[in-house]
Amino acid sequence: xxxxxxxxxxxxxxxxxxxxxxxRHFKIGGALSRRTLHAVDDVNLTIGQREIVALAGESGSGKxxxxxxxxxxYSPTSGTISYEGKPLASMRSRRDRLRYSGQVxxxxxxPFASINPVFRVSHGVLRSLKLHRPELSAIQRQEEAAxxxxxxxxxxxxxxxxxxxxSGGQRQRVGFAQALVTRPKLILADEPxxxxxVSIRIGLxxxxxxxxxxxxxxxxxxxxxxxxxRYVADRLIVMYAGQIAESGPIETVLTDPRHPxxxxxxxxxxxxxxxxxVAAETDRGEPPKVIDxxxxxxxxxxxxxxxxxxxxxxxxxxxxxxxxxxxRHEVACHVAExxxxxxxxx
Amino acid sequence: MTEPPVLEVSDLSVDYAxxxxxxxxxxxxxxxxxxxxxxxxxxxxxxxxxxLLFAIAQLLAPxxxxxxxxxxxxxxxxxxxxxxxxxxxxxxxxxxxxxxxxNALNPVKSIGAQFKDAMRARGVKDKQEIAAxxxxxxxxxxxxxxxxxSYPHQLSGGMRQRSMIAMAMLFTPELVIxxxxxxxxxxxxxxxxxxxxxxxxxxYGFAAIFVTHDMSLISHFSDRLMVMYAGQVSELGTxRGVFDQPRHPxxxxxxxxxxxxxxxxxELKGIPGSPPNLARIPSGCRFHPRCPxxxxxxxxxxxxxxxxxxxxxRCLLADETKPVPSAAASLRRRTGAEDEHA
Numbered sequence: 026x027x028x029x030x031x032x033x034x035x036x037x038x039x040x041x042x043x044x045x046x047x048x049r050h051f052k053i054g055g056a057l058s059r060r061t062l063h064a065v066d067d068v069n070l071t072i073g074q075r076e077i078v079a080l081a082g083e084s085g086s087g088k089x090x091x092x093x094x095x096x097x098x099y100s101p102t103s104g105t106i107s108y109e110g111k112p113l114a115s116m117r118s119r120r121d122r123l124r125y126s127g128q129v130x131x132x133x134x135x136p137f138a139s140i141n142p143v144f145r146v147s148h149g150v151l152r153s154l155k156l157h158r159p160e161l162s163a164i165q166r167q168e169e170a171a172x173x174x175x176x177x178x179x180x181x182x183x184x185x186x187x188x189x190x191x192s193g194g195q196r197q198r199v200g201f202a203q204a205l206v207t208r209p210k211l212i213l214a215d216e217p218x219x220x221x222x223v224s225i226r227i228g229l230x231x232x233x234x235x236x237x238x239x240x241x242x243x244x245x246x247x248x249x250x251x252x253x254x255r256y257v258a259d260r261l262i263v264m265y266a267g268q269i270a271e272s273g274p275i276e277t278v279l280t281d282p283r284h285p286x287x288x289x290x291x292x293x294x295x296x297x298x299x300x301x302x303v304a305a306e307t308d309r310g311e312p313p314k315v316i317d318x319x320x321x322x323x324x325x326x327x328x329x330x331x332x333x334x335x336x337x338x339x340x341x342x343x344x345x346x347x348x349x350x351x352x353r354h355e356v357a358c359h360v361a362e363x364x365x366x367x368x369x370x371x
Numbered sequence: 372m373t374e375p376p377v378l379e380v381s382d383l384s385v386d387y388a389x390x391x392x393x394x395x396x397x398x399x400x401x402x403x404x405x406x407x408x409x410x411x412x413x414x415x416x417x418x419x420x421x422x423l424l425f426a427i428a429q430l431l432a433p434x435x436x437x438x439x440x441x442x443x444x445x446x447x448x449x450x451x452x453x454x455x456x457x458x459x460x461x462x463x464x465x466x467x468x469x470x471x472x473x474n475a476l477n478p479v480k481s482i483g484a485q486f487k488d489a490m491r492a493r494g495v496k497d498k499q500e501i502a503a504x505x506x507x508x509x510x511x512x513x514x515x516x517x518x519x520x521s522y523p524h525q526l527s528g529g530m531r532q533r534s535m536i537a538m539a540m541l542f543t544p545e546l547v548i549x550x551x552x553x554x555x556x557x558x559x560x561x562x563x564x565x566x567x568x569x570x571x572x573x574x575y576g577f578a579a580i581f582v583t584h585d586m587s588l589i590s591h592f593s594d595r596l597m598v599m600y601a602g603q604v605s606e607l608g609t610x611r612g613v614f615d616q617p618r619h620p621x622x623x624x625x626x627x628x629x630x631x632x633x634x635x636x637x638e639l640k641g642i643p644g645s646p647p648n649l650a651r652i653p654s655g656c657r658f659h660p661r662c663p664x665x666x667x668x669x670x671x672x673x674x675x676x677x678x679x680x681x682x683x684x685r686c687l688l689a690d691e692t693k694p695v696p697s698a699a700a701s702l703r704r705r706t707g708a709e710d711e712h713a
Contacts, residue, residue, distance in 0.1 A: 083557035084528075192645035193416075222415040223584060224661075227628050227641030249557060256630035256639070279632055293562040294632050297590035297614050311560075312527050 040110075041211055041243055042095065042129070043071045047104035049090055053316070063315045064090040066267040067104070069342065072211060077237055077244045079254035079275065081290070082264035085312050088247045091264075092213045095245070096131045097122070127157040127207035134216040136196035140188045146199045147184035150174075150206055157207040173205045176240070177232060194225035201232060211243045212236070218253065230257045251294055255279055263287050266313035266323035269342055273354030283345065283356040285328045288370045322359065329370075334359045375446065376403040377545050377578050378427070383440035385419070385426045388433075394649045395438070396422040398602040404546065404578050409569070411593030411610065412582045413625070415646045419602040420582045421470075424550050427580070428467045429457055444546070462493055466539035468532075470551040475535060476523040482509075482534050483519030489541055508537040512567060529560035536568065546578045553588065565592055587629055590614055598622050601647050601657040608682025618684040620662045656687065664688060 049065040065087040072078050080088045093099045095106060097113065106113045108125060116125055133139040140146060147170055154166045161169060171181035177198040188196060197217055204212050214233070218226040234257050236242045248254050254261055254275065261275040263284065271284040282288045313323050320339050325331040340357040356362070385397040396419040404410050414420045425431050427442050429449050442449045444465060449457065469475040477485055486505040495501055506516035512533040523531055532552050539547050549568075553561040569592050572579055581589055589596070589610070596613045598606040598621065606619040617623045624642040644661040647653055653660050659669040669687055676683045 083559065194645055222646060223586075223628050224415060224624060224642035225645055227630075227639045228643075230630075231638075231641075251558075252630045252632045255632055255636065276636075289559055291632060293558040295558075295562070295585070295587040295590065296631055296633060297587045297626075297629075298631055298633070311529065 077258045079258035086264040087267040130204040131213040173202045271356045283361040292370045378404040379443040384438040386438040411589040414599035418599045463542045466544045468549040512537045
């Protein structure tokens, strides 16, 4: 894997998946105390071909809900998702749905819970092949299973193992192998390395970069670990309380974060190579209220820069520009939009 | 003469007696914690770090048992004491903060009721004293005392961990043992909690043992760092020293496994393979199958802990200096006299 300067890369050519005004609410409470939890509110995002997009945010920020919406596990309360220009809502036939779930598979967080323990690990891979690629013969299925196992770095002899014989890192590679057999274009990876030991995480991250570079697969990498996102991703989307706070090419966002929440997040990342920053100490990391939220910026309770407007108008994601040149860097913050330099936490 | 350490662990071994044989999860571990010191213990899953903590706090339940060695707290050996004898020490002098506050707290009792239980069990009967102290410890960790009436599910993850720490502070102990108290939290809450722990420690002077799998988390907070691998100590030194000059290839690998959000973007290798299953421990140096600098002798000879530049390192390649198998032995010699009197 090489580490090209991704700022120099051209704009992702073709758009693979796009979500417009994606919203998902959950009803909670009984008949008398019915309330609405706004898990995802008015999210617009695109994922291009052959790119890794990192979706970062704290627990409860709605990042896993987005993955489940994209995987069609949940249906949106409102808003649309389009895949290759076609809205998902129009894919109704079994064949269309199967095609979509094959091209946009999901890899789960917990490799100990996501593989059936009573079968050999080849079981899931072969079943998936039989379902999604019925044209293959039994021998071809075996060959294809062996091929994807080689791609994820396991070796074909691992196919005959049972899950309990594998380590966490190997199991997560099985997860990626299962996703790969359907010849996907976009893998939805929900915290794929957070349960793994530190020493083997890097191997999985390198695998994700290899899948992008060699197999041409796009990946939506959902994580709360900004450092690992920087390591593999091309773009970063930062979520806060169900909304996108900031998005852009990852190096741009990390070197020039414009949203106060992004700045807070970056100042809290432990880094033994840097001096201890003290600016964020006053913030407790208390989660936001997303049950029946009032209009206005949801970060304003924690934001040292909040102005009156923040309590009245919900900020929308706006493209930043340098002079007249629009950048690919978007931020949802009234203070940043006014062109003021935002330095809430450094 | 220097002050005696608050905790001395010498040659401690813990076995799990399973149907398929005995597994040694902690193998001959020795270290000390001085008064007011912050010791970080890092290692991957299955390296024995949590078992070690449980052994220190005497919380092991079958099939785990202490197979040998001693845990001396203020000079008295805790190994083999009965619960009644331990109750003098627990909470009052030594308290434990567990990893998952949601599991460690009682979900059907308010925070205040749980504080009250803990204090009544230690003989504090006065209602006003209980109420005053409960409010005080909660304020110490930055939570409004109105939350004494709250139930665990009404608090955020960060507040639950804070109230666990408040509970551990009820009797102002001399040693607080923490098992990954921040691992369920987000980075912002994590940083805030670490700062809080350090502040409390500076103010009240207790010693702390902090177990984590995330080295970078404690890099700015711990005084000394102990790296464990496959049940053994592989490196022990000052935190700054270990970060600036890691001597064990495993420590070096761990440090290189963390991507950074600053500086140039470089490709990382991580450590090949995965941590060993303790039922099938490799011969020789336990790290040799994953070690990039492995030599033939590493496959046969289990290295001792060598003293190199003030740090202890279990690696044959660090053998330019003398081995110190006597690290534990000298500890025994120093404390041996007291044992005979006891």
